[in-house]
Amino acid sequence: MAFQQLKLYQTGTFVAGNRLLDPEQRTVQARTGRSNSLTSGHRACRGCGEALGARYVLDAAMRATDGQLVAVNSTGCLEVFSTPYPESSWQLPWLHSLFGNGPAVASGVAAALRAQGRDHIRVIGQAGDGGTVDIGFGALSGMFERNDDVLFVCYDNEGYMNTGVQRSGATPPAARTANTKALGPEPGNAFGQGKFVPLIAMAHEIPYVATATVADLHDLEHKVETAMRFRGARYLHVFVPCPLGWGAASEDTVKLARLAKESGLFPVLEAEHGELTDVSPIRRQVPVEEYLRPQKRYAHLFGDPGRPDVVARLQARADRTIARFGLLPEGED
Ligand SMILES: Cc1ncc(C[n+]2csc(CCOP(=O)(O)OP(=O)(O)O)c2C)c(N)n1
Numbered sequence: 001m002a003f004q005q006l007k008l009y010q011t012g013t014f015v016a017g018n019r020l021l022d023p024e025q026r027t028v029q030a031r032t033g034r035s036n037s038l039t040s041g042h043r044a045c046r047g048c049g050e051a052l053g054a055r056y057v058l059d060a061a062m063r064a065t066d067g068q069l070v071a072v073n074s075t076g077c078l079e080v081f082s083t084p085y086p087e088s089s090w091q092l093p094w095l096h097s098l099f100g101n102g103p104a105v106a107s108g109v110a111a112a113l114r115a116q117g118r119d120h121i122r123v124i125g126q127a128g129d130g131g132t133v134d135i136g137f138g139a140l141s142g143m144f145e146r147n148d149d150v151l152f153v154c155y156d157n158e159g160y161m162n163t164g165v166q167r168s169g170a171t172p173p174a175a176r177t178a179n180t181k182a183l184g185p186e187p188g189n190a191f192g193q194g195k196f197v198p199l200i201a202m203a204h205e206i207p208y209v210a211t212a213t214v215a216d217l218h219d220l221e222h223k224v225e226t227a228m229r230f231r232g233a234r235y236l237h238v239f240v241p242c243p244l245g246w247g248a249a250s251e252d253t254v255k256l257a258r259l260a261k262e263s264g265l266f267p268v269l270e271a272e273h274g275e276l277t278d279v280s281p282i283r284r285q286v287p288v289e290e291y292l293r294p295q296k297r298y299a300h301l302f303g304d305p306g307r308p309d310v311v312a313r314l315q316a317r318a319d320r321t322i323a324r325f326g327l328l329p330e331g332e333d
């Protein structure tokens with residue numbers, strides 16, 4: 001038989017062949033025993049980063065808790081596409097109440113379990129960025145302040161996607177949404193507004209805060225497992241591209257998540273009790289343009305004549321984030 005060279009490291013991706021790893025090092029997703037907490041048949045768009053992120057997070061959390069898990073969901077795409085009454089794609093106890101009260105409901109479930117002496121059953125709250133950084137923010141801050149025993153997960157697709165792609169407090173500057181039109185001298189979302197909630201979570205000095213993307217499955221699963229080792233309030237902010245809202249190709253979801261990290265626009269980090277403990281360094285820095293161009297929500301920046309001044313402002317923003325969190329290994333910035 002002719003010699004066949006084994007390609008371990010595919011160019012342009014960070015995918016290492018799972019089957020070549022020791023079984024214990026394989027991802028939860030690569031195991032036949034994974035719980036499929038969000039199972040097939042739901043109605044997410046093709047290539048939905050939120051569906052991918054939720055499956056990764058919940059399966060890893062189910063494994064970490066030996067299946068002793070309850071999930072609470074705020075209103076949003078994840079809730080709507082997974083549970084069109086009377087159907088459900090969830091294969092774990094799952095509860096939905098309102099758009100703004102997900103963190104409060106999750107706190108209540110944790111309190112009820114504790115009162116029943118069943119606090120071996122763990123609680124995850126989950127929402128989109130609108131449900132987390134805007135309407136649910138007060139309830140989330142209260143959950144952090146009381147140090148309630150909940151892991152709250154924000155699936156950040158940078159807008160209110162379920163209701164037609166409106167701006168949220170996590171929408172980045174210059175992005176076009178239904179209510180930040182690509183018109184006038186400052187097209188798209190304004191610069192200098194919004195918030196990066198992981199830093200606000202850290203300011204509460206809760207036991208664990210982390211960010212991740214759907215492009216690095218090992219890292220994301222590791223952070224979920226780490227979070228489940230702590231008791232008290234924990235926060236995980238997962239970057240999840242939305243092909244429909246961003247005007248991106250369905251097959252580019254993972255690539256865009258990787259480019260957000262590699263351009264420095266989205267920092268991947270970990271913190272304990274308010275102190276930064278780790279950052280994922282940029283492996284191959286890319287200009288922000290490489291990330292922005294494939295997305296129609298930024299098309300107004302690249303037309304004729306385009307807006308190179310706005311692209312430069314976005315690059316400066318990435319550069320500030322890189323410097324702030326030390327994302328480039330020594331000597332590479
Ligand atoms: C009090 C209230 N206001 C508005 C709505 C309508 N609404 C439902 S989901 C949603 C947006 C959800 O956005 P996000 O949390 O970012 O999740 P995504 O759909 O993007 O995943 C809105 C505005 C509602 N259900 N309740």
Ligand code: SF4
Nearest residue numbers: 044045048077242244
């Ligand atoms: S609109 Fe976006 S977040 Fe909602 S299901 Fe489609 S791809 Fe997913």
